[in-house]
Amino acid sequence: MDFGTLDLNTTWFILIAVLFAGYAVLDGFDLGVGTLHLFVKGDNERRILLNTIGPVWDGNEVWLVTGGGALFAAFPNVYATVFSGFYLALVLLLVSLIFRAVAIEFRSKRESRLWRGVWDTSFSLGSLLSGFLLGVAFGNVAAGIPLDARGEFTGSFWTLLRPYPIMVGITSIALFTMHGSIYALLKTDGTVHEKLRHWAPKAIGVFVACYALLTVSTFVWVPHLVDRFMSRPWLFCLAIVNLLAIANVVREIRRRRDWAAFLSSCIAVIMLLAICAIGMYPNLVLSAPNPEHSLTIRNASSSQKTLSVMLTIALIGMPLVIGYTSSIYYIFRGKVKLDRASY
Amino acid sequence: MDAIELSRLQFALTAAFHYLYPPMSIGLGLLLVLIEAAWLRTGNALYHQMARFWTRVFGLIFAMGVATGIVMEFEFGTNWAAYSRFVGDVFGSALAAEGIFAFFLESGFLAVLLFGWDKVSRRVHFLSTCMVCLGAHFSAIWIVVANSWMQTPAGFHIVGEGAGARAEITDFWAMVFNPSSVDRLFHTLCGAWQAGAFLVISVSAWYLLKRKHMDFARAAIRLALPVALVASLLQLLSGHISAQGIAKNQPVKLAAFEGLYDTTSNAPLRLFGWVDEKGESVVGPAIPSLLSVLAHNDPSKPVTGLREAAPDPKDRPPVNMTFQFFHLMVAVGFGLIFISVLGLYHSRRGSLADNRWLLWLLVISVLGPHIANQAGWFAAEVGRQPWIVQGLLRTSDAVSPVLKADAVIASVFLFTAVYLLLFAVFIYLLNDKIQHGPDEADLVPTGKLAGG
Incomplete structure (x- = not known):
């Protein structure tokens, strides 16, 4: 397909942000449910909680796989630099994702308490660590990492564990836990629901505290992320929408309007990513200290031909994906009822 | 390392x-x-x-x-x-x-x-x-x-x-x-169909051996055996088509499959063997001209050897390893055809459940597709060395x-x-x-x- 004068590099920057936002909204609640899993004590209640994400977690994780594939195809230099530079962190992320995935499948297959305890722990820690490591990786890319003239990472594993990225990691956990607790409220009733009713406001409180701290830290430590907002004050509208969405989560949960709370939570996740993306543009990986080595949407991209082929693929594929994803959510609508096919 | x-x-x-x-x-x-x-x-x-x-x-x-x-x-x-x-x-x-x-x-x-x-x-x-x-x-x-x-x-x-x-x-x-896309896709899918079919066959044969869930097992094996046979026969055809493609596009790999150092007319296909990479020779029983037929559909046509296709040994894959993986795949592939024919014959005659040695063979047949799939991929990937992208990188x-x-x-x-x-x-x-x-x-x- 011919896209005329469309700026394909910017388009793909946006599309990759959309894919990662899709991942954060959808798998975000899966990871959050995982974090909450160990807090629920009874086996029946744990099964109910697990089965809120039972039919959908796998499809949700595909957003990460596809986002990664799209990043590889559209900006191969970013893929190469970040993945090889963050080697051990990403190996740990893989192991977390593996344990989380198999634990979901394995845990209910045997009756033994020890068996279930082991896989419950593996599921919960895997979810927690996945959210944390994704946040740390994202925090590093946004805050800047040392790159040489060829765009290769010159730091070490310890470079990644600076206070700001760690704070992003912790905020990610808090965000996903809040998001997951509200999702689980929608999908449960009975005693689990009552417990979640009790926990959700706490999760929201923790997130709001993390969010406030992270915002202040961003202004102090990584001011380049807010430069564009300073020069174009109308962009602060997005920040205001974000704040309103978070405030509305608090309000709707108090009024027990869980659907409205969940939608607000989705908007909050999307807005957070949008604000980060706008702050980073046109950089994909900021080089700090030497900003001239940064990987941008121009110097890190594939050819125009590939970007346009990929856009064609996305335009054909994404409507289909959204179509059948929605029908799956529709088929599995309503509160979770355990049956023989459940996890 | x-x-x-x-x-x-x-x-x-x-x-x-x-x-x-x-x-x-x-x-x-x-x-x-x-x-x-x-x-x-x-x-x-x-x-x-x-x-x-x-x-x-x-x-x-x-x-x-x-x-x-x-x-x-x-x-x-x-x-x-x-x-x-x-x-x-x-x-x-x-x-x-x-x-x-x-x-x-x-x-x-x-x-x-x-x-x-x-x-x-x-x-x-x-x-x-x-x-x-x-x-x-x-x-x-x-x-x-x-x-x-x-x-x-x-x-x-x-x-x-x-x-x-x-x-x-x-x-x-x-x-x-x-x-090579279409040939290799066909080859990969046949291997996958075999893996699925022989899994069902193996478990069903186990039930027949143990005299459990007999109706269930009979019905399943009746569905799976024809799939296994068709997939295994198609796999043979697909292997032949792939070999012709490799002869044309990746002559070094094909020569490594057979440990063929000199360009040879009426090139033989070894049943099994061992490659001496230092001495640049191969030993093992062979069927005359079959490699020429496999690669070119013509026994008299020459198959390019490693000395001609890759004169510098640094441009060759580990030949013996490639040879062994390739031959393991082919041997298991023929074995699976044999097993599915035998299984189908007895299943049609209704004599499967009484044939304990055949049932045991069917039980272990589940390993066959996995061995062949793994060996095939190792042959394909090791045979491409020292390149990660053939001829480019x-x-x-x-x-x-x-x-x-x-x-x-x-x-x-x-x-x-x-x-x-x-x-x-x-x-x-x-x-x-x-x-x-x-x-x-x-x-x-x-x-x-x-x-x-």
Whole structure:
């Protein structure tokens, strides 16, 4: 397909942000449910909680796989630099994702308490660590990492564990836990629901505290992320929408309007990513200290031909994906009822 | 070992372990479609019971495939960053297409396949099963396309020089339909159908041996044996077609398959043997002219030897290793044809259940497709060495420049430990499901399924 004068590099920057936002909204609640899993004590209640994400977690994780594939195809230099530079962190992320995935499948297959305890722990820690490591990786890319003239990472594993990225990691956990607790409220009733009713406001409180701290830290430590907002004050509208969405989560949960709370939570996740993306543009990986080595949407991209082929693929594929994803959510609508096919 | 050797070891380990599961998902997916079609057509609840049982097995296999699959995608970036920079423009689009067209389809409808039994009608469930099967096949298409481009690159040009050089797409469809894509896809899918069919055959034969779930086992084996035979015969044909393509496009690899050093007319095919790489010779019983026939459909045509195709030994793969993997694959391939013919013959005559030695053979036949699939991939990938992208990029130039050997040692140990644990648990749970057998309750469909 011919896209005329469309700026394909910017388009793909946006599309990759959309894919990662899709991942954060959808798998975000899966990871959050995982974090909450160990807090629920009874086996029946744990099964109910697990089965809120039972039919959908796998499809949700595909957003990460596809986002990664799209990043590889559209900006191969970013893929190469970040993945090889963050080697051990990403190996740990893989192991977390593996344990989380198999634990979901394995845990209910045997009756033994020890068996279930082991896989419950593996599921919960895997979810927690996945959210944390994704946040740390994202925090590093946004805050800047040392790159040489060829765009290769010159730091070490310890470079990644600076206070700001760690704070992003912790905020990610808090965000996903809040998001997951509200999702689980929608999908449960009975005693689990009552417990979640009790926990959700706490999760929201923790997130709001993390969010406030992270915002202040961003202004102090990584001011380049807010430069564009300073020069174009109308962009602060997005920040205001974000704040309103978070405030509305608090309000709707108090009024027990869980659907409205969940939608607000989705908007909050999307807005957070949008604000980060706008702050980073046109950089994909900021080089700090030497900003001239940064990987941008121009110097890190594939050819125009590939970007346009990929856009064609996305335009054909994404409507289909959204179509059948929605029908799956529709088929599995309503509160979770355990049956023989459940996890 | 340095970072390159270790990264190769790790990729081989993680890819080989992953590749136990997708062939079974693809093949069992096809079997599930056939089982549910039989249920729709006959209304016989036995097929419902069969679909439920094999769906549970499918779920376990699928979870293993998902969990281990994402590792390779990451490894392209973590361990093979120079490769990723070089091929991203070409390879990345196939990988992204796999995500968009295959994985979403597969994982979305998997939800209905596994958990939708009481929520949707028979037809919708059947449709979902077809979609999961289709998605699994799509994912094979895109990943085999990407790998085939590494074997026979097409539809690209090289931009830049030295370490900054990279391949860019000039023609997307020429990239997709590069010279080996279709042949290798056909070969891969046949192997996957065999893996699915022989899994069903093996478990059913076990029940017949133990005189348990006899009706269930007989019906399943009757469905699976023809699939196994057709897939095994097609595999023979596909192997022949592939060999002709390799003779044309990758003569070094074909010569390594047979340990052929001199360009030879009436080139023989060895039944088995050993390659002396120092002395550049091969020993072993051979069928005269068969390699010439395999490669060119003509016994008198010469097959190019390694001395001509790759005069510098540095441009050759490890010949004996390639030879052994290739011959193992071929031997097992013929064995599977033999087993499926024998099985089908006795199943048609109704004498299968009394033939204990044959049942035992069928039980262990499940290993056959896995051995052949693994050996085939090793032959294909080792045979392409020293290139990671044939003729364009050497494996030794493809590794991440910033990677330290001790980091890879750590990850090799970690993946080995994790995969050993997962494999043990997988086998334990699979055995558990098989010992438990089909659920009697599944003979009575419930919910919307009861309505037909």
